Amino acid sequence: xxxxxxxxxxxxxxxxxxxGLGLAFFLIVVVLVPFGVGPNADLLSIIAPGILxxxxxxxxxxxxxxxxxLDFEDGSLGLLATSPLPLxxxxxxxALAHWITTGLPLCFAAPxxxxxxxxxxxxxxxxxxxxLIGTPGLSMIGTFGAAxxxxxxxxxxxxxxxxxxxxxxxxxxxxxxxxxxxxxxxxTTPLMLLGVITLGSIAVLPFATAAALRVNLR
Numbered sequence: 513x514x515x516x517x518x519x520x521x522x523x524x525x526x527x528x529x530x531x532g533l534g535l536a537f538f539l540i541v542v543v544l545v546p547f548g549v550g551p552n553a554d555l556l557s558i559i560a561p562g563i564l565x566x567x568x569x570x571x572x573x574x575x576x577x578x579x580x581x582l583d584f585e586d587g588s589l590g591l592l593a594t595s596p597l598p599l600x601x602x603x604x605x606x607a608l609a610h611w612i613t614t615g616l617p618l619c620f621a622a623p624x625x626x627x628x629x630x631x632x633x634x635x636x637x638x639x640x641x642x643x644l645i646g647t648p649g650l651s652m653i654g655t656f657g658a659a660x661x662x663x664x665x666x667x668x669x670x671x672x673x674x675x676x677x678x679x680x681x682x683x684x685x686x687x688x689x690x691x692x693x694x695x696x697x698x699x700t701t702p703l704m705l706l707g708v709i710t711l712g713s714i715a716v717l718p719f720a721t722a723a724a725l726r727v728n729l730r
Contacts, residue, residue: 513597513605520609523582524575534571534614535621541567542625553630560629561639561690567625568618568643568686569650569679575614576654576675577661577668579606580725584662593729599722604714607648607655615647631694638693642686642706649710653678656717659724682709 545563549555583589592602622643623636631639657675664670689702 513601516605517609524613534574535617537574538567538571538618542628557630557632560626560631562687564622564626565683565687569683571618572614572650576658577671579610579655579658580662590729599725600718603655603718603721607652611648611651615651619643634696635690635694638699639690642689645706645710646682646686649682649713652713652717656721659721662728
């Protein structure tokens with residue numbers, strides 16, 4: 513398992529569309545927003561929680577189609593399917609590698625970009641915490657979507673259509689937690705619901721991902 517994780521991390525760093533692309537996209541979206549809505553600091557501070565979470569969600573979506581695509585193209589996925597390592601474990605490792613290379617950098621970059629949107633200082637802790645809790649769930653859901661579309665032509669478009677509706681609850685809870693923090697309100701409820709979504713995804717989706725892979729490899 514460790515060897516597979518290290519291999520995926522190396523591929524994400526070396527291959528185009530991997531490490532750094534999501535972070536660059538996150539930065540571009542946040543920088544462009546003030547040009548679109550104007551430099552009004554009060555307006556930017558109001559929409560900042562939603563913009564930051566939408567940008568993080570879309571950044572996580574960028575590299576999903578590469579989770580299994582490279583392994584499918586070079587035949588590694590077939591070897592993994594016949595190896596002693598269960599496909600359920602493979603899917604968890606793939607999701608973890610995606611989160612380390614995409615979700616984790618977003619968690620550290622978000623406070624800096626929140627400053628550009630005049631995010632309330634009271635909301636920074638909630639922003640980081642909500643991203644740390646929610647982005648693993650995004651990676652796990654995305655891994656399931658990638659398994660459904662592996663090997664399909666133009667699978668990236670179909671993957672986006674499949675995954676985006678599943679991302680909506682995480683987006684709502686994450687943005688609400690940051691918004692409540694900015695308003696000085698307790699954000700315990702949305703953070704707990706965000707944790708439930710992530711834990712539920714990690715508990716259930718590896719089995720669904722493995723089943724989808726077995727179907728697509730037949």
